[in-house]
Amino acid sequence: MLDHVQRFGHQGLSVLTGFGRAGIVLWQSMWGAPDWRxxxxxxxxxxxFIGVYSLVIIVVSGVLIGMVLALQGYTVLVRFGAESALGxxxxxxxxxxxxxxxAALLFVGRAGSAVTAEIGLMKATDQLAAMEMIGVDPLKRVVRPRLWAGIISMPILAxxxxxxxxLGAVVVGVNWLGVDAGSxxxxxxxxxxxxxxxxxxSIKAFSFGVVVTWIAIFQGYDAIPTSEGISAATTRTVVHSSLAVLAMDFLLTAVMFGVD
Amino acid sequence: MYSRSMEILVGAFMLLGIAALAFLAIQVSGLSLNPSNRDTYQISATFTNVAGLTTRAKVSIAGVTVGQVTAIHLDPMSVRAVVDMSIQKQVDYLTTDSIAAIKTAGVLGDQYVSISVGGAPEMLQNGDVITDTQSALVLEDLVGKIITTLGTNN
Structure with missing residues (x-):
């Protein structure tokens, strides 16, 4: 019984220290004078690498999701003669x-996992330690550009x-199914x-960008520097970020569109 | 470390994002940059019942939208509903004897405020109140009335 309590307390403390380390990494990499050299x-x-490379998957998924939405929406709305409400x-x-x-979930899979794996591998091959040895702060040099790139890219991608x-919905709804373009x-x-x-x-997309990139860089920076450690960190990035995005989406929706 | 083509592609990416935002603002949400529609003045109207009217509902004259409902609250003195509306500035021909009515678009559509302009010489100014109003038609009341009438006839 006491063992259980002890283990529970230990886990609680390690969760807290994890959050603490993540917060310190975020704080130190986000602020400070930019490296002018x-x-x-x-x-x-x-x-x-984070924004432009994600463009293909974002555009293709966007078109397909818009087309599916238009198709499904049309089959339901046409039953009530309300297909002009498709738009x-x-x-x-x-x-x-x-x-x-x-867009955030795709961004996690496409860019977040890559950032974690890259930083994790840099740590495993002692590149980060080498940078510290020659007096370059890896948080500034390696982590900060990735963090800001993620925060900037995510709202744009969304x-x-x-x-x-x-536009995909217009193609299916207006051009194929014949909903009147004007209405x-x-x-x-x-x-x-x-x-x-x-x-x-846009506010939602921005907050998802901050959280997803934060999780990605922290998991990479905090990874156990072995091949198993990097693979576990990459998995954690995808799982934690996806859950964080969905949970935050509910909270933000409740605040923004909830009870008036 | 990085090439010129990378810079160009990142610039194009940023521009695409701005273009997307502009598309969403203008084509999707119909945001108007025309200032004449944004110049408004405030009037209000008191109703005995506003059932179903919400803020941002349309205010129209002869079916043409000229403004929107900005707030609905209860006047504690008269216990009547006060509906605040913002009307486009170019619509400056609402007479003081105008009648405001709450109507429904279609059978189950959204409710909106319809203003009929009267013939008085004075015009409504910013902050004026329309007291001559027709309240919302509450379907339940109507059904209730029909049922009681049928009941007394039998």
């Missing part, structure tokens, strides 16, 4: 929920996802509010 090159390089159905679903969440998904767009514009829907969706 390296210039903006480090950040641009990471934006390229608002698709756009509200995407802007408020699906866009930020699915908005691109929303745009191509709505499709007019209904959409009447119901979608810029502040309420577009900006709140």
């Amino acid at each position: 390296a210039g903006p090159g480090l950040l641009i390089r990471q934006l390229y 608002q159905f698709v756009s509200l679903t995407l802007l408020r929920e699906l866009g930020p969440v699915v 908005q691109i996802f929303n745009m191509v998904a709505i 499709f767009w007019a209904n959409m514009q009447n119901t979608v509010e810029f502040r309420e829907d577009v900006l709140n969706g």
Whole structure:
């Protein structure tokens, strides 16, 4: 019995220290004077690997999800003769929920896991220790560009996802299923509010970007420097980030669109 | 460390993001940059019942949208519902004897405020109150009335 209590307490303490270390890593890598000698090159390089490389999966998934939404929405709405409401159905679903969440989940799989594996491998091959030896702070040099690249890329990717998904829905809804283009767009514009829907969706995407990148860099930085350790850290990144995104989505939805 | 093509692609990525936001703002949410629609003045109207009317509901004259409901609250003195509305500035021909009515678009559609302009010489100014109003038609009350009438007839 006492053993159980002891183990429980031990686990609780290790969770707390984990959060503490994660917070310190985030704080130290986020702030501080930028490294002028390296210039903006480090950040641009990471934006390229994290943002531009994620573009293909984001665009393809966005188009497909928009098309599926239009198809499913149409089959339900046409039963009530309300197929002209397809535009608002698709756009509200995407802007408020699906866009930020699915883009974040794709971002975890595409970029978050890569960041963890990269930083973890740098640690395992003692590259981070070598940097410290020659007086370069690895948190600044390695972690900070990746963190900022993730925070900047995520809202951009989410908005691109929303745009191509709505265009995909237009192709299926208007061009194939024959919903009137005028009522499709007019209904959409009447119901979608810029502040309420577009900006709140962007805030969601931004918060997901911070959390997902934070988890990714911390898991890489904190990985046990062995091959098993890196694989476990990469798995943890995907699992923790996905759960964090879904849990935060519920909280943010409750705050933003919940009870008036 | 990085090449020029990488810079160009990152720049294109950023621009694509801004373009997406602009698309969502203008084409999807219909955000208007035209300032004339944003210049508004406030009027309010008191109703005995606003059942189903919500904030951001449309305010229309002859079916043309001229503003929206900004707030609904209860006046503690008269125990009537006060509906605050913002009306576009260019619509400056609402007379003081205008009638505000809460109507429903379609059988089960959204409720909106319809204003009928009267013939008085004075116009409503910012902050004025319309007291001549028709309240929302509550379907349950109507059904209840029909049932009681049928009951007394038998």
